[in-house]
Amino acid sequence: MKPNAEKPFETKTEAMQKAKSHAAGTDAGSYVPPPQLLQSLITRGTDAQGNPIVSMPADAFTKLLEAALNPGFDEVSYLTSNSDIRAGVDSGSIPSGLRHFAAYGFFEGRAPLNCDFDSDWYIATYPDVERAIKSGQVRDAAHHFEVFGYAEGRVPSSSFQATVGEWHRLASAGSAAIDGGSTATKEKKPPGKSRS
Known part of the structure; x- marks a missing residue:
């Protein structure tokens, strides 16, 4: 070689x-x-x-x-x-x-895969995960979160609950805005500002 x-x-x-x-x-x-x-x-x-x-x-x-x-x-x-x-x-x-x-x-x-994950909390919060582990559908709680939970919007630990709740609130408000139509306009530059 x-x-x-x-x-x-x-x-x-x-x-x-x-x-x-x-x-x-x-x-x-x-x-x-x-x-x-x-x-x-x-x-x-x-x-x-x-x-x-x-x-x-x-x-x-x-x-x-x-x-x-x-x-x-x-x-x-x-x-x-x-x-x-x-x-x-x-x-x-x-x-x-x-x-x-x-x-x-x-x-x-x-x-x-870089979040603070709490297996005990996750299983206690989502009882279906424990059933999935026992039935062999997933290896453990972290595996469930990686494969299904994140995409489903599940929270990885109690420390994220408030933040995730705020995102869900924003998403609900955004959905209402999309359903209601919009009147977007290009923002004008403040006077005296020039591009370089």
Whole structure:
């Protein structure tokens, strides 16, 4: 074998090192642009009930979501748990696990696997999970959360209850806004501000 030839198979350790190098390369993903640039991408308006709404191009939203998710995102775990994504990252067709998660995985209900998880609390809060474990449908509570619970909107521990409740409230308000129609208009720049 030539010294620079690629090996046909990589060991699990090599795969994890590769994932860590991908994760290290995503630090720039946490960059949030200055307000002037971000405002140029935002359209503000109101829904039929007069509630404020904001819209932006999907690519810009994905980059903003990527920046928000980057600090706590566990690239290694995400690629380990999602072999299809790891294959895409390895082949170069997907830039990183974080990019995939922000653009698709988040909306597919794939768990980011970096949250404070409390197995005892989860089982006590969701009795069906204990039944699923006993019947062999899932290995344990964490496995249930990873495969089903996150996408179902279940809470990983009591420390997240208030935050998840607030997201559900916002989602309900957002659904009402979408159902009621909107009158979005492009926000005008404040006088005296110039683009550079």
